[in-house]
Amino acid sequence: xxxxxxxxxxxLDEALALAGPGARFIAGGTNLLDLMKQDxxxxxxLIDITGLPLRGIAPxxxxxxxxxxxxxxxxxxxxxxxxxxxxxxxRAILAGASPQLxxxxxxxxxxxxxxxxxxxxxxxxxxxxxxxxxGCAARDGLNRIHAILGASEHCxxxxxxxxxxxxxxxxxxxxxxxxxxxRRIPFADFHRLPGDTPHQDNNLEDGxxxxxxxxxxxxxxxxxxxxxxxxxxxxAFALVSVAALLELDGGLIREARIAVGGVAHxxxxxxxxxxxxxxQPPVEASFxxxxxxxxxxAQPLAHNGxxxxxxxxxxxxxxxxxxxxxxx
Amino acid sequence: MNATATDEDExxxxxxxxxxxxxxxxxxxxxxxWVTLLDLLRERLGLTGSKKGCDxxxxxxxxxxxxxxxxxACLTLAVMHEGAExxxxxxxxxxxxxxxxxxAFIEHDAFQCGYCTPGQICSALGLIVEGEARSxxxxxxxxxxxxxxxxxxxxxxxxxxxxxxxxxxRPE
Ligand code: FES
Ligand code: FES
Numbered sequence: 059x060x061x062x063x064x065x066x067x068x069x070l071d072e073a074l075a076l077a078g079p080g081a082r083f084i085a086g087g088t089n090l091l092d093l094m095k096q097d098x099x100x101x102x103x104l105i106d107i108t109g110l111p112l113r114g115i116a117p118x119x120x121x122x123x124x125x126x127x128x129x130x131x132x133x134x135x136x137x138x139x140x141x142x143x144x145x146x147x148x149r150a151i152l153a154g155a156s157p158q159l160x161x162x163x164x165x166x167x168x169x170x171x172x173x174x175x176x177x178x179x180x181x182x183x184x185x186x187x188x189x190x191x192x193g194c195a196a197r198d199g200l201n202r203i204h205a206i207l208g209a210s211e212h213c214x215x216x217x218x219x220x221x222x223x224x225x226x227x228x229x230x231x232x233x234x235x236x237x238x239x240x241r242r243i244p245f246a247d248f249h250r251l252p253g254d255t256p257h258q259d260n261n262l263e264d265g266x267x268x269x270x271x272x273x274x275x276x277x278x279x280x281x282x283x284x285x286x287x288x289x290x291x292x293x294a295f296a297l298v299s300v301a302a303l304l305e306l307d308g309g310l311i312r313e314a315r316i317a318v319g320g321v322a323h324x325x326x327x328x329x330x331x332x333x334x335x336x337x338q339p340p341v342e343a344s345f346x347x348x349x350x351x352x353x354x355x356a357q358p359l360a361h362n363g364x365x366x367x368x369x370x371x372x373x374x375x376x377x378x379x380x381x382x383x384x385x386x
Numbered sequence: 387m388n389a390t391a392t393d394e395d396e397x398x399x400x401x402x403x404x405x406x407x408x409x410x411x412x413x414x415x416x417x418x419x420w421v422t423l424l425d426l427l428r429e430r431l432g433l434t435g436s437k438k439g440c441d442x443x444x445x446x447x448x449x450x451x452x453x454x455x456x457x458x459a460c461l462t463l464a465v466m467h468e469g470a471e472x473x474x475x476x477x478x479x480x481x482x483x484x485x486x487x488x489x490a491f492i493e494h495d496a497f498q499c500g501y502c503t504p505g506q507i508c509s510a511l512g513l514i515v516e517g518e519a520r521s522x523x524x525x526x527x528x529x530x531x532x533x534x535x536x537x538x539x540x541x542x543x544x545x546x547x548x549x550x551x552x553x554x555x556r557p558e
Binding site: 059060064066088094095106108155157161291 | 400402418419420422441442443446449455456457458461462463465466509512513516518526527528530531532
């Protein structure tokens with residue numbers, strides 16, 4: 059690691075005032091320190107935010123749940139209200155990382171995880187995300203784990219988080235504080251597609267800090283499923299993962315949400331695929347039709363073509379699981 | 387640091403005073419911010435039980451308990467643990483009496499080279515404290531953050547299962 063200075067502010071204002079070029083906030087540090095050891099990131103100042111009062115989980119006025127940015131992934135996954143009302147979120151979190159990492163990793167930090175593209179980590183190769191303008195080594199390199207949707211000629215990286223796939227399906231909001239005050243970003247607008255600025259993973263402005271994640275009142279607790287497929291049984295990033303939420307009414311689908319992980323630069327949702335399910339019976343034929351719509355523009359690279367069929371099957375299976383797969 | 391160091395460098399190289407409790411002993415150290423908890427334990431405090439396998443959070447050999455929770459000591463800065471209670475494998479035995487997990491690992495031959503073992507044992511202790519894993523499948527999943535390149539997994543599982551079973555039999 060390159061040397062850096064360290065500060066631990068006691069208040070939010072103080073933390074925001076310390077932010078600036080070369081500075082980074084640190085909480086769990088599980089991804090940031092890894093990237094610093096690899097020399098991918100070389101901050102001059104780390105601002106330790108673990109002393110800020112952002113550890114609460116509290117109901118919101120409209121019946122939702124406000125989760126402080128410093129709540130650990132482990133604590134969030136086993137919180138009684140999350141288990142009862144948002145079981146999808148708990149399952150997605152527990153599908154990710156290891157118990158040790160989940161004890162360290164924070165809610166805010168999970169949203170800010172960087173891609174695990176090999177070339178992003180390997181400073182000897184070009185990468186537009188790490189070094190804008192240097193090129194993308196993955197496009198013509200080893201790209202088995204890379205994106206099939208929403209990629210650009212500049213970047214084919216995927217977002218690695220499981221938790222974010224659930225938050226996308228649940229339509230959470232990201233609460234951020236910055237020099238201009240507080241704002242709430244709908245989850246779909248938080249992460250970005252790579253386009254020609256793949257170095258920007260998300261739409262946070264300079265100096266902004268995530269202070270909380272807000273869950274809406276509806277958690278689809280009766281019909282939800284999280285399915286993750288990876289190269290080993292546990293402790294690996296998703297090749298494909300699917301969060302499926304259904305609302306049934308008189309034997310027909312009233313509302314459907316499908317978020318897919320491991321396939322794009324952000325959790326992938328497609329409103330046309332979801333709308334196509336409304337009014338349909340919850341049977342495999344309906345799910346296949348929705349999967350076809352969601353994957354209609356999928357583009358394989360040299361080594362990841364299998365992800366298209368895998369995603370199709372995972373979507374069908376997750377939706378099927380969701381019918382019976384609610385809260386125990 | 388050389389004679390031409392700038393003010394900024396002074397700030398960057400500044401050491402921080404940190405006080406933490408390691409295996410019940412209060413320790414006070416002056417450390418630079420980039421020292422990981424693992425390096426503090428091994429290099430500064432002479433506690434080489436916790437191992438550095440990958441140094442990237444991928445193997446679990448560095449697992450210790452901090453304030454009762456198992457974490458990867460390689461992926462956390464020591465400076466961020468002011469006031470923390472740290473337990474390493476060195477802190478488990480009571481004098482000559484091995485911790486039940488240590489005894490069970492020996493009884494079940496739950497290692498070959500032994501390099502992963504301190505991390506496995508600390509992780510298993512974390513698992514027991516969490517109190518969530520019971521079945522063999524649940525234990526396997528809850529131990530997924532600890533790799534064993536010698537492949538002692540079946541025996542590691544047997545050792546943990548035995549300690550959990552003994553705990554259940556023991557009167558409250
Ligand atoms: S040394 Fe920490 S996880 Fe491998
Ligand atoms: S005993 Fe050798 S790595 Fe586990």
